[in-house]
Amino acid sequence: MPLTLLKYGLKRDYVPHREIPATPDLRRRYDVVIIGGGGHGLAAAHYLSKYHGIRNVAVLEKGYLAGGNTARNTTTIRSNYITNQSIRFYKEAVSLYEDMSHELNFNVMFSQRGQLTLAHSEATLRSFHLRAEMGKHHGTRISVVDPRQVKEICPHLNMDEGGQHEILGGLWHEDGGTARHDAVAWGYAAQAARRGVEIHQRTEVLGFDISGDKVSAIRTSRGTVSVGHVIQAAGGANQHVAKLAGIDMPIRCFPLQAMVTQPLKPFLHTLVSSANLHTYLMQSSRGEIVIGGGSDPYQLISTRSTLDIKEQLAHGAVQLFPFLHNVKLLRQWAGITDMTPDYTPIMGASPLRNYWLDCGWGTWGFKATPVAGKYLADTVANERVADILLPFSLGRFETMALINEMGATAASH
Ligand SMILES: Cc1cc2nc3c(=O)[nH]c(=O)nc-3n(C[C@H](O)[C@H](O)[C@H](O)COP(=O)(O)OP(=O)(O)OC[C@H]3O[C@@H](n4cnc5c(N)ncnc54)[C@H](O)[C@@H]3O)c2cc1C
CATH class of the missing domain: 3.50.50.60 (FAD/NAD(P)-binding domain)
Structure with missing residues (x-):
């Protein structure tokens, strides 16, 4: 144990600095x-x-x-929604994050690295064009990209050419990012x-x-x-x-699960998401790969995590980045989400x-x-x-x- 830590641990008159005072009486x-x-x-x-x-x-x-x-x-921050009301609202959310460390005088580690949503079908691509036009109308940085541009943005992606999950393009949202929750x-x-x-x-x-x-x-x-x-x-x-x-x-309440792998050298510099695979990935500042997906398919008030979701997320992650197949998982967890219709x-x-x-x-x-x-x-x-x-x-x-x-x-x- 470092000597300074031991010294402060034993010292009676050492008052630790508290950002938040102890809970007072009501x-x-x-x-x-x-x-x-x-x-x-x-x-x-x-x-x-x-x-x-x-x-x-x-x-x-x-x-x-x-x-x-x-x-x-899993800290995804973005404004690439579909409706006028939502885009306007979440666009302001993103701009408040851009200034948050300054506003709070506290480093929230906002990292505006962009979000790439993948299209595996022509129908998805068509819907991306609509979202891109809506986003541009509101002044967000968003565009539809072709497979070559997808590869440029995320070079390690498995494009699965001719395969079941071939990547036909993507929705590239440069304003997207993450912050430390x-x-x-x-x-x-x-x-x-x-x-x-x-x-x-x-x-x-x-x-x-x-x-x-x-x-x-x-x-x-x-x-x-x-x-x-x-x-x-x-x-x-x-x-x-x-x-x-x-x-x-x-x-109605549904559990939502996520998991992280052991730390890896930095290779994933954007957020990547695939609706078809119900999987999204990002690399944390510690190097861990954070993997998430959709909610559990049934209502429940519980924060347990399950093997079937772990398998589903691992399948999606390995489909997109096959070299992750032998990476170890460190943690899996769940939250209870309050879903509206x-x-x-x-x-x-x-x-x-x-x-x-x-x-x-x-x-x-x-x-x-x-x-x-x-x-x-x-x-x-x-x-x-x-x-x-x-x-x-x-x-x-x-x-x-x-x-x-x-x-x-x-x-x-
Ligand atoms: C696995 C997972 C991944 C997610 N990923 C994303 C993402 O990438 N991007 C994104 O934007 N969102 C994401 N979300 C959603 C996001 O976490 C929530 O929408 C958001 O944190 C809600 O914040 P909140 O302060 O409203 O709720 P909470 O953080 O849940 O806070 C509510 C608090 O109320 C307290 N409380 C409850 N009942 C009482 C009571 N009776 N009396 C007193 N206190 C009470 C609880 O203890 C809790 O601390 C994700 C959620 C999960 C579970």
């Missing part, structure tokens, strides 16, 4: 309570305290900070805590006191607090928590006047962490849903104004 009242200490809840706390001067805020987290889907995701969460948490936001870990929300059309108090595992406003950002528990407030959400989140107003939703983030919400936090904070501060969030209302399921992003989300996240 106050009797908060102007805003945020349910869920994942990336989304912490980002909303940051924007409320920094840009709206609202600091009497508590983030209530039933486990440990950012231990939900924020800790489990725990750095994002801790960066927001540290900034919010510095401005007086209280972060209460091991504090579970158990129920609500409702007077008329407003929540008056929140019952937690550590006591009851009265509230001005509530933001619900409870990840895989969104359907359950909303039900505690009497709100029925069109959300149209693969689009639910944000903004709820049937309760002071209860605001940040839900339905399913398999695609990490990239939205800054933009959702920014506009949820704006919404609460002004008590009016921000314009950019209006299309994502819970009400769209009554009017059938759905925003179908299944084709742009299923295996790419």
Whole structure:
């Protein structure tokens, strides 16, 4: 053991530097309570305290900070969606990531290395042309590329010429990238805590006191607090928590799994995704190959990982990069995703006047962490849903104004 470590371990008067203060006692009242200490809840706390001067805020987290889907995701950040509403929203998400390390004074290791989605059929290529035109219309960097350009972007890909998974082209999204998920969460948490936001870990929300059309108090595992406003950002528990407030959400929970290999020398300089193979890959800053795919095919509230998904992901990875066939797997894990019918989140107003939703983030919400936090904070501060969030209302399921992003989300996240 290094001597300095031993010295500080034994020294009684050594006070470790804490970015986030230890969990304090709950106050009797908060102007805003945020349910869920994942990336989304912490980002909303940051924007409320920094840009709206609202600091009497508590983030209530039933486990440990950012231990939900924020800790489990594979960190794809992109804006190559299909609909106008989504592209506009996620384009702002990408630009907030571009400035995030500066905003948080914390290196979130944003790496804008581009995302390549592969086409194995003419039909997929046609849909890529539509997505590219939509993206260009909004000013995103996106184009359809032919097999030669695919090979230039990712030289180690198996093009499988004439084979079952021949690569006919791709959708090249230069704005795509990744960031370090725990750095994002801790960066927001540290900034919010510095401005007086209280972060209460091991504090579970158990129920609500409702007077008329407003929540008056929140019952937690550590006591009851009265509230001005509530933001619900409870990840895989969104359907359950909303039900505690009497709100029925069109959300169903499915596990989503991922895995990483042993570290390899850098060879994969972009994100690569194949919808046909239900597989995507990227290389982490440590050299590990992160491999993910689609959700489990059945509803379940569990974070166990399974052999069948491992085999499916390994098959897809080896099809695209055959030399991975004897690489060792280090870890496999799962998160519980809160899926909506149209693969689009639910944000903004709820049937309760002071209860605001940040839900339905399913398999695609990490990239939205800054933009959702920014506009949820704006919404609460002004008590009016921000314009950019209006299309994502819970009400769209009554009017059938759905925003179908299944084709742009299923295996790419
Ligand atoms: C394997 C996997 C891969 C993914 N890959 C990507 C990707 O590449 N790109 C992308 O954009 N997205 C991806 N996602 C989705 C992304 O992880 C989520 O959409 C995002 O992290 C949601 O953030 P959040 O803060 O809303 O939820 P979470 O991080 O889950 O935070 C919610 C928090 O609420 C807490 N909570 C729940 N109930 C209560 C309660 N009653 N009281 C108090 N606290 C409570 C939970 O403990 C949790 O910490 C992936 C997800 C998984 C599982």
